[in-house]
Each structure stands twice: as C-alpha cells, then as structure tokens.
Amino acid sequence: MVRASAYRLHERAGAEGFAEAWDIAIACGADLQFHTALDQAINGVTTVRVMRGGMVEVMNAPDRKVLNAALLSKTRLSAALSAQAQAVKATRET
Numbered sequence: 001m002v003r004a005s006a007y008r009l010h011e012r013a014g015a016e017g018f019a020e021a022w023d024i025a026i027a028c029g030a031d032l033q034f035h036t037a038l039d040q041a042i043n044g045v046t047t048v049r050v051m052r053g054g055m056v057e058v059m060n061a062p063d064r065k066v067l068n069a070a071l072l073s074k075t076r077l078s079a080a081l082s083a084q085a086q087a088v089k090a091t092r093e094t
Contacts, residue, residue, distance in 0.1 A: 023084070030073065037069065 010019045044060045051057065 034073070037063075 009015050040063045045063045047059045049057045
C-alpha cells in the first residue's frame, strides 16, 4: 500500500483498527530510526576513504548531525502523538 492510500484509509470511517495499527507502525519506525541514530552518535560511524595513489583511510567518529536530526524528529513526533492522544481522549469523553 502506498503512503497516500494508507492516509486516505486512515481517515475513513470504520477503519479505526487500521488507523491505530498505522499510527503504532509509524511510531515504531520513528523509534527505530531514533535508536539507530543514537547508536551512531555514541559509537560512531565508520567511514572508509580511498585516496589517489591507493591509500586507504578508515575513520570512526561520532556523527553529531544524525543525533541532532534524530532528537529534533523525536521531539516533533512526541508532540504530534501526544496531541493525537489528547484528541482521542476528548472524543471518548464526549
């Protein structure tokens, strides 16, 4: 299923089970990306460079750009999920 079809189905009446499963899958994917980025930021990323003349350089260094992007996306995702949870709670109370 393409993303556009999934989001159309997500909004359709009677597809609450799919919508919940879709939201969980999106959150799990974002969580996996966050943990991978955190691992790369802490343990480093191995970069292999082959230079002219055949010299090979192998570097292992933390990737701070990946960590910053992951933290920013995690903050945005958390805010979106909490807003969605509050909206669901408000509809259940009414």
